Amino acid sequence: MALEVMARAAAPIPLDVAFRVEPGELLALVGHSGSGKTTLLRTIAGLWRPEVARVTVDGTAWLDTAAGVSLPSHRRRVGIVFQNYALFPHMTAAQNVMAAMGTPEAGEAERLLELVNLIGLSDRKPAQLSGGQQQRVAVARALARRPKTLLLDEPFSAVDRVTREKLYGEIIALRAHLKMPVVLVTHDVNEAQLLADRMVVISAGQVVREGTTAQVMADPAALRAMGIREVAAMLPATVVEHLPDGLTRLDAPTGPLFLPTVEGVPGTRVRVRIMAHDVILSRARPEGLSAQNIIAGTVVRTVPGGGPGMMVHVAVGDHEILARITRRAAEQLGLHPGDTVHAILKSMSVARDHVARARNDDTSAPQAATPVPDAVSPVR
Structure with missing residues (x-):
């Protein structure tokens, strides 16, 4: 049930974009305001038609300008979550969800509200709910359409x-119940890196870079297009134990990591975002340091920056850690591909919002899901 999108247009902004989203995958469209992200979502949903475009889901064309195919929005099995919730203020949470159903079913509305952790709040109106609770209602309503693809337009802003x-965390947990393509539009790079499987960076209607989050975040051209200077690596990890001193011990491909309290019981899988400027490199394993995380790896390559800086890619198993150091430091260390180095990371340098819960299949083969109709699995 893959989603494939191709769109070209001269106005309202120049647009020339193509991408594919696999079933169960979350793709983030990242770029500045006006880059064309929301226009692409509107194209998928049938709210705008570019001059040349093709949108297919599971091989069925929703839009094909060359073939004269253009299904109206109400016939496209798509769920949309907007940043402003767009709930009916006079309806309860359950009624808002049922409003999206072809045939309203109170039991199904309750099930969807339970899926988004709103048990016992079905009779409340939007004004009686917090912003986060309203957003959960909006997600439940989007799923009530039994969509074949889910679109999230700046849903957390x-x-x-x-x-x-x-x-x-709730979106990540929810994805365990979904087997549809999910497209997230965001300008928040941290958000994209924590939530997405892959990213498409868009600037002025053009694709600058497409790839996994790790590939995109290691690409200087993609970073410039997103308006950021700092690169970061993303490591999967598993909570092992919470220590009395306030640190959490994690098991990562790099070995044990010690970070300030990470939410989750032992066994919880997370993603850890490590900023390149927080990593120090040493040729030998250092002794007598206060830093709790010392990771051995192998230099893959060094990439000079535009100024005195240099990016060093360090392989640790199947993953990479990035270190931003000066050229002077790189020369003093004599770094070359194949050299063994030790990456040093202070526990307190990893911000709390740089750790997010991961899907259960994030670091292993995808788990088999119970097949259910219309891409939404039941809650157990």
Whole structure:
């Protein structure tokens, strides 16, 4: 049930974009305001038609300008979550969800609200719900259409940081019940890196870079297009134990990691975002340091920056850690591909919002899902 999109247009902004999203995959469209991200979502949903475009889901054309095919939006099995919730203020949470159904079913509405952790709140109106709760209702309503693809348009921008972090975890948990393509539009690079499997970076209607989050975040051209200077590596890890001193011990492909308290019981899988400027390199394993995380790896390549800086890619198993150091330091260390180095990371340098819960299949082969109709699995 893959989603394939191709769109070209001269107005309202120049647009020339193509991408594919696999079933169960979350693709993030990242770029500045006006880059064309939301226009692409509107194209998928049938709310806008480019001059030349093709949108297919599971091989069925929703839009094909060359063939004269253009299904109206109400006939496209698509769920959309907007940043402003767009709930009916006079309806309860359950009624808002049922409004999206062809045939309203109270039991199904309750099930969907339970899926998004709103048990016992079905009779409340939007004004009686917090921003995060309203956004959960919007997600449940999008799923009520039994969509073949789910579109998220800046869904977390209207809530505070603490609520946003909670919603990240809930979206990741929700994906365990979905087997449809999911497209997230965001300008928040941290959000994209924590939630997405792959990213498409768009600038002025053009694709600058497409790839896994690790590939995109290691690409200087993609970073410039996103307006950021700092690169980061993303490591999968598993919570092992919470220590009395306030640190959490994680098991990562790089070995044990010690970070400030990470939410989740032992066995919880997370993604850890490690900023390149927080990593120090040493030829020999250092002794007598306060840093709790010392990771042995192999230099893959060094990439000079535009100024005095240099990016060093360090392989650790199947993953990479990035270190931004000066050229002077690289020359003093005599770094070359194949050299063994030790990456040093202070525990306190990893911000709380740089750790997010991961799907259960994030670091292993995908788990078999119970097949259910219309791409939404039941809650157990």
